[in-house]
Amino acid sequence: MPVPRRRHGRSRQGKxxxxxxxxxxxxxxxxxxxxxxxxxxxxxxxGEYKKTKVKKVETKS
Ligand SMILES: [Zn+2]
Structure with missing residues (x-):
């Protein structure tokens, strides 16, 4: 059964x-x-999305 030498040429490989x-x-x-x-x-x-509070954010203190 024949087997292809390579899948794509070098040009296509580079692309x-x-x-x-x-x-x-x-x-x-x-x-x-x-x-x-x-x-x-x-x-x-x-923690806001579109100016509404969505998520609690812990602040480092
Ligand atoms: Zn923000």
């Missing part, structure tokens, strides 16, 4: 690898405290 790098996550400033946070997520600094 595949060009998309493989790690990309930076998208952050937006929090509306309440201004700290950078993940988009569409609760702020880890103040």
């Amino acid at each position: 595949d690898r060009s998309q493989k790098q790690i990309k930076a996550v998208n952050t937006v400033p929090c509306e309440t405290c201004g700290q950078q946070k993940l988009a569409h997520r609760v702020c880890q600094n103040c």
Whole structure:
């Protein structure tokens, strides 16, 4: 039974690898405290989402 020598050519291999790098996550400033946070997520600094308190945040004292 014949066996292919390689799956893809070098050109296609390079195109595949060009998309493989790690990309930076998208952050937006929090509306309440201004700290950078993940988009569409609760702020880890103040625990608010769309200016409403969602989560209790422990403050270091
Ligand atoms: Zn915040």
